[in-house]
Amino acid sequence: MWKILLEEFYGDLRAQTTRAFLTMFAITWGTIAVVLLLSFGEGLKRTAVNGLLGAGQRIYLIWGGQTSLLFEGLPRGRRVRFIEEDLDLLTRSIPQIDLASVSYGRGSTSLRVGNAKTNTYMEGVYPAFGEMRNIHPAPGSRFLNQVDVDRKRRVLFLGNKIAEQLFGAEDPVGRTVMLDGLPFVVVGVMQKKFQDSSNNGPDENRAIIPASTFKSVYGPRYVDQLIVRPRDVAEAEAVKQEVYRVLGRRYQFDPSDRRALSIWDFIESERESLKIGLGIQIFMGLVGAFTLLVAGVGVANIMYVVVKERTREIGIKKAVGARRSHITSQFVFEALLIAFTGGLIGLAVSALVVWGVASLPTEGNPAMEYIANPTLSWPIASLCMGILVTIGLAAGILPARRAAAVDAVESLRYE
Secondary structure (H helix, E strand, O other), X not given: OHHHHHHHHHHHHHHOHHXXXXXXXXXXXXXXXXXXXXXXXXXXXXXXXXXXXXXXXXXXXXXXXXXXXXXXXEOOOOEXXXXXHHHHHHHHHOOOEEEEEEEEEEEEEEEEEOOEEEEXXXXXXXXXXXXXXXXXXXXXXXXXXXXXXXXXXXXXXEOHHHHHHHHOOOOOOOOEEEEOOEEEEEEEEEOOOOOOOOOOOOHHHOEEEEHHHHHHHXXXXXXXXXXXXXXXXXXXXXXXXXXXXXXXXXXXXXXXXXXXXEXXXXXXXXXXXXXXXXXXXXXXXXXXXXXXXXXXXXXXXXXXXXXXXXXXXXXXXXXXXXXXXHHHHHXXXXXXXXXXXXXXXXXXXXXXXXXXXXXXXXXXXXXXXXXXXXXXXXXXXXXXXXXXXXXXXXXXXXXXXXXXXXXXXXXXXXX
């Protein structure tokens, strides 16, 4: 039976070449629109999330703020500033905290190697800082460790860009850098990463030393921020509430006073980025789907015309014993084959476009990080094929039922 259907379809195709080509082209164009819009939407969503995660993942950055509520007779407007012992208090009081670090910051820190000199933002941190902020050492180097902190070593970890400024193509590991006039040994260089969100500048321009070394050299009384990571995302909100409670008890402010602390919630920011990306992807997908729907209407119209033109042929087939199911399957098969053929061509063209755009260079161009990052995945391809099956069935069933309902005697009189 399938052989007969294919032979009939091929014969109809030869008889109506222009019409079949235009119909198939409409399906192909609609498929390209759906696939490319969904692929670019998926790429945009992933890039936005990855850009945020480049600055940190599943963490809270906590700064001291200013009280805005009266509390136990104390006035509003009191400033809250942290010391290093506050981090110990948080980790002891909140068992759901997985990793934690303080951050001492210093802007316009001078770095010099021979004649190469630059200024940058420098931080004093604990070893957990690297994992929480997604700062990974390049091969052959390392991040700060606990021994560095315990012994107050003058060791330095550099962002990849600032390392290039100071050392060019040379390996910085083991070399000495004069940091504000003091010698520090470079132990690591950051592995290059994509980051579109930052705190005091991108990490590629950052210099990092142990918190204990920072404190012994510069002698600050207060830390700039506390960084904590919940053990489980499901416990994140509870950890945040506990942070307000514990620090509120220590600094005597109302735990409901959201201005007493400033918290950059990376967990919520990631959720929002995913929602925005999903919304963009849905919108782009709907635009493409409507384009494909218009193509489906064209297929249905073509099939109605085919039924009308082949009325006498249908009557002859029924007169010689063709069943309704045979007539119906013939037109449904033709509609599905047109939809699938156009769809497969569209998928192939879309895959080539995605591959070509993804291979474009993005070095030094943040805009291209978003544009040149389409993602063609199996879910997208499956969705498109599902749409094509629906369109093919919808475009073929109604004309097929009309063809099967044709009266054999009346159809032979049709001109």
